[in-house]
C-alpha cells in the first residue's frame with residue numbers, strides 16, 4: 509500500500525534519514541522504535557507527505573507522491589494524524605473539535621465513532637472537563653472521522669499513563685484488524701509488541 513524506495517532526508521546539510529526502504533501492506537500495524545533523534549518523526553513526516561524527501565520515492569497504492577496534484581486534499585482524505593499532544597481546541601466541545609476535521613460529519617457519525625471509543629458520553633464536554641486518556645481518544649476520533657486508509661501516530665501515548673497507553677494501542681490494533689493501516693512511532697518497546705512489524709530506526713537508518 510505504501511512503498512518507500514531509497515529515502516534520504518537532509519535538514520539543510522544535516523543527514524536525518526539515509527536510504528530507507530519500506531513496504532507497508534494494507535491493514536498492517538507498523539511500529540517505529542528508536543532513540544530520540546534517530547529519525548522516526550522525519551520518516552513519519554515523509555510517509556504522510558508532510559515533508560518531501562531530499563531523494564528517493566514514495567508510492568501510495570502505486571501512485572508516486574510526486575504525481576499527486578492536490579497533496580493537501582490527498583492527505584486530508586487518506587491520512588489521519590495522532591500526536592503526543594492532542595491539540596484539541598479548548599473553547600470547542602468534543603463534538604465541535606471532531607467536526608473541525610470534517611465539517612460534513614453528521615451527529616450520528618460522530619456519536620457512533622465516539623461509542624466505539626467508549627467516550628460517547630463526552631460529546632458536549634469541553635477538553636478541560638475530561639481526562640488525558642479521554643482527550644487522546646477524542647484525538648483518535650478526530651483522526652478517524654474522515655475514514656482514512658492510513659493512521660500516522662507520533663508518540664501517541666507519550667503523555668499518558670500505562671493503562672491509557674495500553675488502551676490507545678488496543679484501539680489502534682483493532683483499527684488495523686478492520687483494515688486501516690497503522691504506522692506508529694514510540695519509545696515504548698512493550699507497546700511496540702502490538703505491531704505486526706517493528707522497525708528500529710538508528711542514526712537515520714533501518715537495519
Ligand SMILES: Nc1ncnc2c1ncn2[C@@H]1O[C@H](COP(=O)(O)OP(=O)(O)OP(=O)(O)O)[C@@H](O)[C@H]1O
Pocket residue numbers: 519522523524542543544545546547548549550551
Ligand atoms: N525541522 C528540523 N530542522 C532541522 N533538523 C531537524 C528538524 N527535525 C528534526 N531534525 C533533526 O533530524 C534528526 C532526526 O529527528 P527526528 O525528529 O526525526 O527524530 P525522532 O526519532 O523522531 O526523535 P524523537 O523521538 O525525539 O521525537 C535529529 O538529528 C533532529 O535534530
